[in-house]
Amino acid sequence: MKAAPTLIQNTKLRTLSISKHICGKDNKTKTVTSCTSESKNGTRESYRKRAKAKFAQNRLLQALVKLESPLKKQYEDTQFCSWSLLQNGNTLTAKYCKQRWCRICNRIRTGKLISGYEKAINEMLQPQFVTLTIPNVLAEELRETMQEMLHNIRRIQDLRRKNKKELIKGIRKLECTYNVDNNNYHPHLHLIVDNIENALHLRKEWLKRYPTATTKAQDIKKAKEPIELFKYFAKLTSKSKKDTITIKGKKIIRDEWHYPKALDTIFQAITNMRIIQPMGGIRMVSDEIEEVEAVEMQAGEITEDRTLWKWTRMETEPGKYTFDWVDQCTGEMLTGFYPTEREWKYSNRIRNFET
Numbered sequence: 001m002k003a004a005p006t007l008i009q010n011t012k013l014r015t016l017s018i019s020k021h022i023c024g025k026d027n028k029t030k031t032v033t034s035c036t037s038e039s040k041n042g043t044r045e046s047y048r049k050r051a052k053a054k055f056a057q058n059r060l061l062q063a064l065v066k067l068e069s070p071l072k073k074q075y076e077d078t079q080f081c082s083w084s085l086l087q088n089g090n091t092l093t094a095k096y097c098k099q100r101w102c103r104i105c106n107r108i109r110t111g112k113l114i115s116g117y118e119k120a121i122n123e124m125l126q127p128q129f130v131t132l133t134i135p136n137v138l139a140e141e142l143r144e145t146m147q148e149m150l151h152n153i154r155r156i157q158d159l160r161r162k163n164k165k166e167l168i169k170g171i172r173k174l175e176c177t178y179n180v181d182n183n184n185y186h187p188h189l190h191l192i193v194d195n196i197e198n199a200l201h202l203r204k205e206w207l208k209r210y211p212t213a214t215t216k217a218q219d220i221k222k223a224k225e226p227i228e229l230f231k232y233f234a235k236l237t238s239k240s241k242k243d244t245i246t247i248k249g250k251k252i253i254r255d256e257w258h259y260p261k262a263l264d265t266i267f268q269a270i271t272n273m274r275i276i277q278p279m280g281g282i283r284m285v286s287d288e289i290e291e292v293e294a295v296e297m298q299a300g301e302i303t304e305d306r307t308l309w310k311w312t313r314m315e316t317e318p319g320k321y322t323f324d325w326v327d328q329c330t331g332e333m334l335t336g337f338y339p340t341e342r343e344w345k346y347s348n349r350i351r352n353f354e355t
């Protein structure tokens, strides 16, 4: 048996057999070596987070593909997001799906938005976090309702311009959640605006346009963590009263589930819609992801000059699975990611698969 490849220092090694046909260079059985880097900030650690994201969305994507929706091709693209990584010297190149629901792409997008809007938010003297809502709507009304909501926000600003009032400076984000028990949708807007007067003005104008919405359902608070705004536009799991349990007399919803059909409805509804947009003169930050992105690996992390790492599911011990990018020639694992029991459960909580 060939010796295990030399890995970066401070790694824990684990070995097992991998069949010889994978590499094609050697007729002997190879040694698979996994590494768990102890360097927390290295490229491998960042890929470990990506492996976790890729694993977490795997089952949901399978369910979405089975729906045969108009977005089927895009869901399939996400299944292949960062599927293989080409390493050339110290550069690691990946191909992205660029879809709105992809956890891998959203991690990159969130980073871009935070660094792009940070300065504008820091310049606000009294940043306020505003939530504007309307009563829930049915699936077939969702797209039109969201378009109308965005139109109304623009109208509020246009009126200020017309009346020679100072424009509201801010960033708005469109979000939508699914109500399992009523089988309807809750589109809403989150905004960070520059001061309390503007926040109150927005709420007043919003309620004029949506008289059936209640004041109580609109929220204004000091923006303590403005970067929260840049997290995912749609929560991928939803609560249901069916999952309520009582602990010490207190009712709590234990587990949230994925509802692929509802998510597909939301994803179809937001096609070509801008999720995050600045207003009042703040410059737009692009959250476009390059289709192919190259990352420089840190010194000491490189084990081979030129390698193809492929996303692989492997049983490394009976009943123990790893999901990782594996060097097809040496069997080395890039990140050493093993899903925890909790991560398995999360990815498998999928309901309404067929209906």
Ligand SMILES: [Zn+2]
Pocket: 078, 081, 082, 096, 097, 098, 099, 102, 103, 104, 105, 106
């Ligand atoms: Zn992606």
